[in-house]
């Protein structure tokens with residue numbers, strides 16, 4: 374194991390901190406079938422971590438590029454987790470094969486193929502630049518390889534923009550470095566800066582200067598908040614950092630006045646139900662034994678808060694965007710409401726007003 378991989382491993386150990394729920398039998402059983410009219414609609418996917426999108430076959434292919442042969446049995450064994458520790462082990466193992474810029478390009482193209490299969494026409498990939506820097510990689514070279522690999526997908530109907538992401542527990546200085554790299558890459562395709570990781574590790578206030586800089590550079594602002602944290606984390610993100618969208622934000626359900634504020638200010642919550650179940654965030658927000666049927670998605674939609682539906686780390690959490698739609702339909706969200714959620718995906722995108730309306734005008 375080389376030195377930078379060891380450093381990354383240590384840092385990742387602290388990146389997850391709560392008890393997960395893995396067994397598939399806590400997903401909804403025998404759900405009603407998602408209407409074809411919903412499945413067929415063009416969609417946006419706004420909360421998607423590129424590094425969480427490495428399918429088992431892709432893991433084998435990436436390893437092969439590093440000269441390592443992995444059998445199908447082994448890769449499937451690693452992708453079958455019995456607990457959260459095993460999940461983290463797999464995440465560290467699989468991302469350790471993202472070594473050269475071309476590896477990132479290779480992965481980005483594969484994720485684009487997966488999105489096209491689900492009729493996703495617009496996405497914003499979250500890129501863990503914080504982890505790249507930890508591994509001693511050059512984010513600009515990685516990004517340029519990904520940009521080159523994803524541009525051909527435009528002609529096939531998938532537009533890709535990028536969010537540079539920092540790790541909260543690495544601190545404000547490391548986050549400021551990520552902002553600096555986003556600026557240095559000088560690409561109009563880098564539309565936003567975000568922070569993920571351990572929501573409870575450092576106070577929101579510690580990142581005020583970082584987000585001020587993001588604003589000065591003309592990028593949009595978002596952050597993971599209210600995933601396992603309470604509603605105050607979401608309020609702080611909006612009031613102290615100027616966050617325009619919140620990753621997860623399911624903690625909002627506990628605070629009526631916060632929900633009013635999100636609705637009035639048009640702050641979007643990016644909801645990823647299967648992720649919330651797998652990571653244990655749902656149990657933290659809804660109590661022990663919570664299942665998808667107690668996910669707050671339907672209430673948040675009906676409260677009039679801008680809500681989009683996303684997958685977070687689809688390959689790692691064994692989900693897809695269409696499955697997420699299937700799940701929320703099974704939770705009782707109506708076809709008409711799902712159409713609004715799909716439209717919200719474009720309304721909440723970091724695109725110009727003209728670009729948004731060109732997507733929204735497309736016939737349903």
Ligand SMILES: [Zn+2]
Pocket residue numbers: 420422569597620685
């Ligand atoms: Zn996320």
